[in-house]
Amino acid sequence: ELETDVCCLNPKYGHQGEDGLCVYCGSVPPTWSPWSPWSQCNTLCREGVRTRSRKCQGFSQSECTNYKHTLEMEPCNGTCWDPGWDTWLPWSSCSVTCGVGVRRRVKSCPSAVECSLVCSEPLEETGPCTDRSVCPVHGGWSGWSRWSDCSASCISDVIVPIRHSVRSCSRPAPSTDTLPPGNACDGPSRKEKACSELPNCPVDGKWGLWSPLGPCSVTCGAGLQLSNRVCDSPAPKYGGKYCDGPSSQTSQCDSVCPVDGVWSEWSQWGKCTYPRGKRVINCKDIVGQQDRDRRCDHLSFNGSICSGEMSNDRLCYDVHNCDVMGNWDGWEPWSLCNPTCGKSKRTRKRHCEKSKRGQKVDTFFGEMLLDCADHKDGDSESQPCLNVPPCS
Secondary structure, X not given: OOOHHHOOOOOOOEEEOOOOOEEEHHHOOOEEOOOOOXXXXXXXXXXXXXXXXXXXXXXXXXXXXXOOOOEEEEEEEOOOOOOOOOOOOOOOOOOOOOEEEEEEEEOOOOOOHHHHHOOOOOOEEEEEEEEOOOOOOOOOEOOOOOOOOOOOOOEOOOOOOEEEEEOOEOOOOOOOOOOOOOOOOOOOOEEXXXXXXXXXXXXXXXXXXXXXXXXXXXXXXXXXXXXEOXXXXXXXXXXOOOOOOOOEEEEEEEEOOOEOOEEOOOOOOOOXXXXXXXXXXXXXXXXXXXXXXXXXXXXXXXXXXXXXXXXXXXXXXXXXXXXXXXXXXXXOOOOOOEOOOOOOEEEEEOOEEEOOOXXXXXXXXXXXXXXXXXXXXXXXXXXXXXXXXXXX
16 A cells, blocks of 8 residues: 555555656556655754655555665755854954054854854954054043123123133143144133123213204294204113203294394493593593494394484593502402411402592593502411311
């Protein structure tokens, strides 16, 4: 009786021939089945053996040629075997480009799961390595300095004062004699903050523009027009000063209408002369006369003429450069003590006035030479101040 796994259609009466057709088992001589696939190598690692088998198909298996040749065997290498896996791979590059670092080398283990059981030796090792070049020194920041004073004493409308703090790239400073040179410090070397706690700066006021001129103050003739301005550009604040100068100004406005005359100021009095003829009266007790006049100004457009006299006169004496006997007037009040400590004194004065004895008029022309010489005390006197504190 045949095994079922060698038959194709009818497990009891036929088998699959070498040409793939089903052959009735009882009608042909027995034949060998095809060889089975090779088995796995009997070792995972290094050299071993593998086998394959075949069967004699038919009713009388002894009739197959060399009927005992049912098994073949050949040498093999395990799936984990690699001729070079016991050998270290070359060392890696050093982990640093300067100074002392680490290098590494490895063994490779096959990736199949069953191979992990045979990879019991170390797969990696490390060792020190040294680069002959000098390592660059990278810069490090120093600590921040104390905050500086504020850049101003108050806050203006435009600028808020600041204070700053600095640091230097000096702990350590980056090396400049290495290849490559050391890295500079990363980040700012200065920081700032606003002095928001300060008071506002006083803002002095400034005038705005003048307003247009207002209406004329009169309907005809010379009048005035008023213009105003406001202290608001800017307005004073935070204790600032108010604007200097007037807040209003006037401008003359003119229109055609009758303008009455207006007297000018009187002119200065003229020389004191004898009113009739050329008689010399200087330094003589002879009464002369002085004249002055004035103008009627601004008369226009048929306005009224000024009322009153255009000139007048007065009686006088010509005493210019004349020696005139005088009398002392009363003493002025005493002055304050000077100095205010130590030897101090006070003074007072009096003036030499013309004597009025026998004169007919009170007006004198010119600079007279007064003489009060008959009085021995002079025009000033002084006396010490008592109980004055000493100078410290």
